[in-house]
Amino acid sequence: MDAQAVLEQAPDGRVASSATRLAGSSGWQGTGRSDTALWGLCKGSGKNPYQVCVDLGDRATKCSCPSRKFPCKHALALQLRDAREPLPVAATPDWVDEWLSRRNRAATPAAAPDDSPEAVERRAKAKEKTALARQNAVRAGVAGLTDWLADVAGAGIAGLPARDAAWWHSIGARMVDAQAKGLASAVEEVRDIVAAGGPHWAHDAADRLGGLHLLARLAESPDAVVRRRLGFSVAEEEVRGGPGWSDHWVPLLKLESDDGLVRTVRQWTWGRSHGWVVAMRHAGGGARPVPPLTHGVQVQGVLHPYPGVPPHRVAVGELLVERPPEPVPAPESWRAALAGLEEHLKADPWQRLHPLGCASVRATEDTRQLVDATGHGVRVRVDLALDQALALTGGGPFDAWGLWNGRELRLGAVAEPGRAPEVVG
Numbered sequence: 001m002d003a004q005a006v007l008e009q010a011p012d013g014r015v016a017s018s019a020t021r022l023a024g025s026s027g028w029q030g031t032g033r034s035d036t037a038l039w040g041l042c043k044g045s046g047k048n049p050y051q052v053c054v055d056l057g058d059r060a061t062k063c064s065c066p067s068r069k070f071p072c073k074h075a076l077a078l079q080l081r082d083a084r085e086p087l088p089v090a091a092t093p094d095w096v097d098e099w100l101s102r103r104n105r106a107a108t109p110a111a112a113p114d115d116s117p118e119a120v121e122r123r124a125k126a127k128e129k130t131a132l133a134r135q136n137a138v139r140a141g142v143a144g145l146t147d148w149l150a151d152v153a154g155a156g157i158a159g160l161p162a163r164d165a166a167w168w169h170s171i172g173a174r175m176v177d178a179q180a181k182g183l184a185s186a187v188e189e190v191r192d193i194v195a196a197g198g199p200h201w202a203h204d205a206a207d208r209l210g211g212l213h214l215l216a217r218l219a220e221s222p223d224a225v226v227r228r229r230l231g232f233s234v235a236e237e238e239v240r241g242g243p244g245w246s247d248h249w250v251p252l253l254k255l256e257s258d259d260g261l262v263r264t265v266r267q268w269t270w271g272r273s274h275g276w277v278v279a280m281r282h283a284g285g286g287a288r289p290v291p292p293l294t295h296g297v298q299v300q301g302v303l304h305p306y307p308g309v310p311p312h313r314v315a316v317g318e319l320l321v322e323r324p325p326e327p328v329p330a331p332e333s334w335r336a337a338l339a340g341l342e343e344h345l346k347a348d349p350w351q352r353l354h355p356l357g358c359a360s361v362r363a364t365e366d367t368r369q370l371v372d373a374t375g376h377g378v379r380v381r382v383d384l385a386l387d388q389a390l391a392l393t394g395g396g397p398f399d400a401w402g403l404w405n406g407r408e409l410r411l412g413a414v415a416e417p418g419r420a421p422e423v424v425g
Contacts, residue, residue, distance in 0.1 A: 019076035032090030141178025142219040182231035224307040239315040244302035247271040253412035276311035296423035298325040309347035330357035357401035379408040385425035
């Protein structure tokens with residue numbers, strides 16, 4: 001394939017231009033080819049280079065970069081380098097072999113399942129046996145957590161900062177072994193609060209420990225919220241196969257987190273008929289996850305809700321039209337906005353972040369609070385998002401939306417009163 005044919009694969013002119021420049025870059029290493037593939041490592045913005053490979057059979061590409069365009073500029077640039085001067089023949093790296101093997105397995109037609117009554121019954125029994133074993137493992141984990149919480153209560157919260165890493169790791173590993181990932185994450189959150197310190201660490205740690213105690217007490221409940229908090233999950237494919245909500249969606253608030261192994265981006269999205277929902281995406285290997293929806297842009301499409309309570313987590317279905325956002329309504333006062341959280345707090349008392357908005361607010365002189373038209377204010381996090389909001393609004397009143405953690409608002413979007421929102425966080 002010559003260079004012109006390679007560039008014809010580009011999804012748009014910008015990607016083609018970027019690929020042309022990148023092909024001549026010195027940031028490439030470990031490039032090679034075989035009869036079936038091209039591969040190479042390309043230096044990116046992170047500490048780890050992007051892994052890029054191309055299947056020469058159908059020119060399918062794979063890249064560890066976060067681009068949402070396919071093929072991305074790295075995959076095109078690799079092919080351009082090979083078109084200009086063939087890459088050296090070399091032994092195929094393991095990560096390329098794994099990708100090619102997955103593609104080959106996916107292309108191989110699966111054997112038709114045995115639909116005889118006996119086979120169906122065997123599969124049902126096996127599934128039931130697996131579920132029972134998982135339930136028993138989680139039950140044992142909850143029992144261990146209950147004992148641990150009793151020990152913490154007996155020793156007192158004041159002693160938590162003196163606990164060493166092995167003590168924390170022991171209970172976390174026990175929850176992982178019990179297949180209760182939700183409990184392991186909750187224990188890790190307590191540890192992070194203690195390690196961070198600050199004037200409110202004891203209050204926040206006690207709050208999280210109380211939540212863990214409540215969860216342990218309710219562990220046998222079939223409630224969808226309780227099961228999700230314990231770590232029972234529903235496959236995204238199963239959710240997508242269920243009912244969908246068609247609406248005009250506006251993703252306004254976003255938060256990224258990193259547990260050391262996996263990065264997660266959560267995106268709070270406003271639906272004009274369905275209210276707030278949350279979409280999530282994960283990425284490993286040092287990559288940054290791309291938000292499920294184009295942030296700050298209104299999209300018409302279908303989102304599929306997971307079991308639970310509002311704001312529902314959703315899986316992204318068919319997306320049809322993107323366009324600039326239209327105005328989004330906001331409560332007239334902070335009192336009304338906070339009162340609207342009561343139902344959500346009762347339904348899921350373990351939820352610590354809530355989307356919150358208010359119309360026509362102003363920043364106080366010290367910029368530490370946003371005050372509504374009635375004179376009531378909430379504390380706002382002083383960060384780049386707030387600086388951007390003040391620059392955009394010029395000190396005048398503005399509609400504001402952010403994530404509320406019970407103590408302060410993390411600003412995410414603003415708008416001139418009654419106008420379309422603009423993302424700042």
